[in-house]
Amino acid sequence: xxxxxxxxxxxxxxxxxxxxxxxxxxxxxxxxxxxxxxxxxxxxxxxxxxxxxxxxxxxxxxxxxxxxxxxxxxxxxxxxxxxxxxxxxxxxxxxxxxxxxxxxxxxxxxxxxxxxxxxxxxxxxxxxxxxxxxxxxxxxxxxxxxxxxxxxxxxxxxxxxxx
Amino acid sequence: xxxxxxxxxxxxxxxxxxxxxxxxxxxxxxxxxxxxxxxxxxxxxxxxxxxxxxxxxxxxxxxxxxxxxxxxxxxxxxxxxxxxxxxxxxxxxxxxxxxxxxxxxxxxxxxxxxxxxxxxxxxxxxxxxxxxxxxxxxxxxxxxxxxxxxxxxxxxxxxxxxxxxxxxxxxxxxxxxxxxxxxxxx
Numbered sequence: 001x002x003x004x005x006x007x008x009x010x011x012x013x014x015x016x017x018x019x020x021x022x023x024x025x026x027x028x029x030x031x032x033x034x035x036x037x038x039x040x041x042x043x044x045x046x047x048x049x050x051x052x053x054x055x056x057x058x059x060x061x062x063x064x065x066x067x068x069x070x071x072x073x074x075x076x077x078x079x080x081x082x083x084x085x086x087x088x089x090x091x092x093x094x095x096x097x098x099x100x101x102x103x104x105x106x107x108x109x110x111x112x113x114x115x116x117x118x119x120x121x122x123x124x125x126x127x128x129x130x131x132x133x134x135x136x137x138x139x140x141x142x143x144x145x146x147x148x149x150x151x152x153x154x155x156x157x158x159x160x161x162x163x
Numbered sequence: 164x165x166x167x168x169x170x171x172x173x174x175x176x177x178x179x180x181x182x183x184x185x186x187x188x189x190x191x192x193x194x195x196x197x198x199x200x201x202x203x204x205x206x207x208x209x210x211x212x213x214x215x216x217x218x219x220x221x222x223x224x225x226x227x228x229x230x231x232x233x234x235x236x237x238x239x240x241x242x243x244x245x246x247x248x249x250x251x252x253x254x255x256x257x258x259x260x261x262x263x264x265x266x267x268x269x270x271x272x273x274x275x276x277x278x279x280x281x282x283x284x285x286x287x288x289x290x291x292x293x294x295x296x297x298x299x300x301x302x303x304x305x306x307x308x309x310x311x312x313x314x315x316x317x318x319x320x321x322x323x324x325x326x327x328x329x330x331x332x333x334x335x336x337x338x339x340x341x342x343x344x345x346x347x348x349x
Contacts, residue, residue, distance in 0.1 A: 069244065070278045074301035075309050086278070088246050116313060117331065120248040146331060147312020161301070 030125035032118050039128070040143040041110060047157050050078075060108045062140070067096060067127035068113035068148075076153055078112070079160045087113065087127030096127055097134065105135045112141070114148025209308070211328055215240070215319045216306045220297035223280070223287050228272060228295045231323070236270045237345045238319040239338075242299060244275055245282040247313040249332035254290050256335050260342065261294045267346045268321065274299040276310060318342065321349050 041049070046062075053061035064081035066073050073083045085095030103109070109131065113123045124141060131139050144151045153159050215238070219229045230238070241257060243250035254273075261271045273296035275283040280298055287296055304310035307317070318327040318341055327341060 069246075069276060071276045071299065071301055071304065072311055075304045076311055086246070114312060115244075116247055116249065122246045122248070149309055149311030150330065153309065153311055161305075 030129045032121045032125045034125060035128050035141050039140055041140045042143055043152055043155065043157060046078075046110060046142055050080075050158075062108040062110040063103070064110050064112065065096070065099065065127075066113065067092065067111050068115040068121075068123045072115060072148065074161060074163060076148065076159045076161055078152070079158050081112070083163070084111075084127075086123050087111075087125070087130070088122030092123070093126060093130055096130060100131060100134050100136070103136075106137055108138045108140075109136055110140045110142055112144065112148075114142075114144040114152065117146050118144060210317075210325050213325055214323050215317065215325050218303055218306060220274075220303075222295040222297045223284055224295075226295065228297045230272070230319075233270050233272070234323050235321050235349075236268045237321055237342060237349065238317075239269065239271045239342065240274065240317040240319060241271065242274045242276055242304070242307070242310045242313060242315040244277045244313050245286045246277070250314040251286075251290075253314060253316075253333060253335065254286075254292065258290060258293055260339070264342060264346060265293075268349050269342060269346060270294065273297070274303060276304065276313060318345070320345050 049059075049062060053059040061080075064078050065084040066077055066081050067084050067087040069086060070083055077083070082099070084099050085092030087093060087096065111124060111127050111131065113121050113127075115121060115123060118124075121144075128139070128141055215230060217230050219227065222228045230240075239257065239260070241250075241253070243254065245251070257271045257273075260269060271294040273292065273294060275296060276299045277283050283296065283298065286292075299310070307315070312330060314329075314332065316329040316333055316338070317325055318329075318338070320326050326345065327338075329338065
């Protein structure tokens, strides 16, 4: 009785480990919380960076890549940003990789999503990990606490719509 | 080489540099709101108390979903997506409410903000969703003031007026009380 229970428990543990390793668990494997604090930009910091790079041509303008939902990107995004594919999906990561292949690894890149509260975002973590593994050294992530609407649009920061 | 000392700079020069510094800080502080003020904004909370914007879509089963056709019912309009964790916590509850309160006049309508339909169809089957689910897009999102974070849920009374807008995970107990209250007023 006891040994069958032990076997059942062992099988359960193996099953849980297998599930954790499956592709669907990608977002959980690279949660937003694993992004180092030093690589995060607060919304107001990004506004100031964009503002200073617009007024001073010597300052490097970051390449802004939205790595979340296309439907949301079409409704509102940061002017000049590009849609690079949903980081939580294999197809999205492939699209991001393809975009990254055309870039200098030292280029100043800022990733953002804002689909969901930070801790629940399935996109930003995997996108950040991929860009890091591709060797991007000047990589930042926009910290969006709740969502793009509340933390960017409602603050009155610049937005545009369409593709 | 002489080490740098602040005292080696003439006092007047130090004062003027300090004033230039203050000026730059002040200008930066003024420039951010000015820059921000040029951006368009979405007044999403203004929707409460107004008539729910009408829409006409086709659901995952090929049936027409026209909001105005549900006039007389209390409508729970839920914008969600398969990749949204909090949305998937709410979905089984909405399924149970549709079963429990459907006979009393509640109609849940799901609008998926996924970029493509196949994962939505899979989730629809997995959760045995018993209410119409249609694919949303930027146009429908904008009609509702911009759905720029999920989930977003609108509670619409039997006259077609938006009673409440919830952004983010809903307090389900609070929402259920509101639903029960509206069903009682029908």
